[in-house]
Amino acid sequence: MNYCPHCHASSLVKNGRHPKTDCQKYRCQTCGRQFVQNPKKQRVGLGQKSLIGRLLLERIPLAGIARVVGVSERWLQNYVNRLYARVPRRVEAKPNRRTALCLECDELWSFVGNKGNKQWVWLALDRKTRAIIGVHVGDRSRAGAQALWDSLPEAYRESAVCYTDYWEAYRLVFPEDRHVAAGKDSGFTNHIERFNNTLRHRVSRLVRDSLAFSKKLANHIGAIWFFVHHYNLSRLDF
Template sequence: MPVDLPSCPSCNSEQIVKNGHIHNGKQNYKCRDCGRQYVENPQNKMIDQPTKNLIDKLLLEKIPLAGIARVTEVSEPWLQSYVNAKYESVSQQVKVKNKRKGKLTIQCDEMWSFVGNKANKQWIWLALAAKTKEIVGVHIGDRRRHGARKLWQSLPSVYRQCAVCYSDFWEAYEQVIPSKRHQAVGKERKTNYIERFNCTMRQRVSRLVRKTLSFSKKIENQIGAIWYFVHHYNTSLHL
């Protein structure tokens, strides 16, 4: 007596053959029409593209991964793997519109977070163009001269050549930025845009909230999350 095989979940074809077993011993099937391989009543949920698109948006809000997993009804291990791959693929170079040489102004500041534990502080160095509000420089690392140098090197060349940089009085800026391009200022309007952006990022990236259980366990994910938000922020500006 012939045995009824489950129809193909992709094309509903009944031209199905048995195709060995998967790792847990369940029978694997293959569709002769479209080539789809599948098991009956799979334990692993297939994550569709709309769910992935929603996850991409939720990663830009102050929601920990456990919360995103609950909202989207995916497993935490799958979500962590998805996020790891996404952050690994994020470009670590600023993407801004080309600027002509001329009078340019940037504001620089640094903010702290930690990775793994509170003893492992990581500093986020940022540079913001005062006119366009674009983030034009990023570096994540220590707060010494090396960090300031990496921030300066991350700027597009037109800003290194033409821009006046306003910062606080942290000595690392003075040690790295050419004197004719740097001006240290107090808590005044010359750095208000970058300070406002720091607040925005702390409120939008859950890993940066001071009192949180969402901090990064891996420095790679910390860096990826920051760059992911910076790219989103720059592309959302109406220039």
């Protein structure tokens, strides 16, 4: 390599040796960047990053993804931190107002760091499109139910009929005239309960008795939203 890998200029000068690998270092006189020729560790390419994105949607822990893709766990963790931080925390839905809107809501138990730090995943699913249109991660109190309600698009808050289980927090927050509480044997919440199983099977940090649990709440929330947005794209009517 007789040119700078950053600006492709050929005005290079030697600039000492790398303290760990003892490789010759060079400095570009045009852009000032330093580098070594033929580095042992190559940059992670777009193809590898695309593969990482697909693997994050499967039941594979970060350590497993690092082994499959051939990157360090430290690099992967930093990359995932940035990726999850950019994931939108809201669903932009424009439902067909000519049909009645119907929601199924449920809560999914999870934890961050240890099982004493419970983080409930509140979910709202459009019964017609099967898309997830509301998400909140927090405690299982009235405040959690309120946050789920606030996460819904305006059209759903205005007119949707909401089917839930008998958890008291729903009754305290959801409009009485559009709230239907029912048991699991009624079948009114079958779709959201089925999605809960899908979520546990696809997001490794939600698997029961897993070593891939979340250590950081922001990443826990980001991983859930990352999967939700991908799942919604598969709903053709959404």
